Amino acid sequence: QVQMQQSGPGLVKPSETLSLICGVSGYSITSGYHWGWIRQPPGKGLEWIGSINHVGSASYNPSLKSRVTISLDTSKNEYSLRLNSVTAADTAMYYCVASLGYWGQGTLVTVSS
Amino acid sequence: QAVVTQEPSLTVSPGGTVTLTCGSSTGSVTSGHYPYWFQQKPGQAPRTLIYDTNNKHSWTPARFSGSLLGGKAALTLSGAQPEDEADYYCILYSGGAGVFGGGTKVTVL
Numbered sequence: 001q002v003q004m005q006q007s008g009p010g011l012v013k014p015s016e017t018l019s020l021i022c023g024v025s026g027y028s029i030t031s032g033y034h035w036g037w038i039r040q041p042p043g044k045g046l047e048w049i050g051s052i053n054h055v056g057s058a059s060y061n062p063s064l065k066s067r068v069t070i071s072l073d074t075s076k077n078e079y080s081l082r083l084n085s086v087t088a089a090d091t092a093m094y095y096c097v098a099s100l101g102y103w104g105q106g107t108l109v110t111v112s113s
Numbered sequence: 114q115a116v117v118t119q120e121p122s123l124t125v126s127p128g129g130t131v132t133l134t135c136g137s138s139t140g141s142v143t144s145g146h147y148p149y150w151f152q153q154k155p156g157q158a159p160r161t162l163i164y165d166t167n168n169k170h171s172w173t174p175a176r177f178s179g180s181l182l183g184g185k186a187a188l189t190l191s192g193a194q195p196e197d198e199a200d201y202y203c204i205l206y207s208g209g210a211g212v213f214g215g216g217t218k219v220t221v222l
Contacts, residue, residue, distance in 0.1 A: 038159075038213075045214075045215050045216045046151070046153075046202050046204075046216070048204060048213055050210075051211075059210055061210060062114055063114070095158060099164075100151075100164060100211075103158045103159060103160070103161070105158060106158050
């Protein structure tokens, strides 16, 4: 069974970079699946941020593409999200997801000075 | 980027049947959009119910089923239980990017 464990700061200052990590256990990230990130602003719906496949090819939401990077760290069996130049509009619960089936616990990230 | 549409809210009686739909502004939804369905209860992370149109995970209750119906993806709940009251989201893929619908709030009443 694939398990996802998220880590990263819950508070980021405006204009800085949001960085989150998703540690994966029970499955090698190089074996298959798509490794993705989804967010949900407070009281709102889900938004697909992007995903990366097991060989490192990434796809991003066009509305975020200029600010987002998703990458694999195969040595640690984890993958990461970086979102730069954040504003208050980026305040949301962020989830890592494996092939849209296995979800992390979520990290509430607040953008505030 | 396509706009994905879902009914804002639906009500179903206990034991009854309800069908949620997921449409695309670009035209008919097909299996090539790889429709997924998710359930989210208050304060919880979403849970995946259906993937690739009609496939269930091991944890998906048998009363949920996915299909294509009238040019849309559909999620049917047959024999609704009180614990099925939740928000339901679909996602469609096009050109490698995913787009979520706005979600459907299902009330069991």
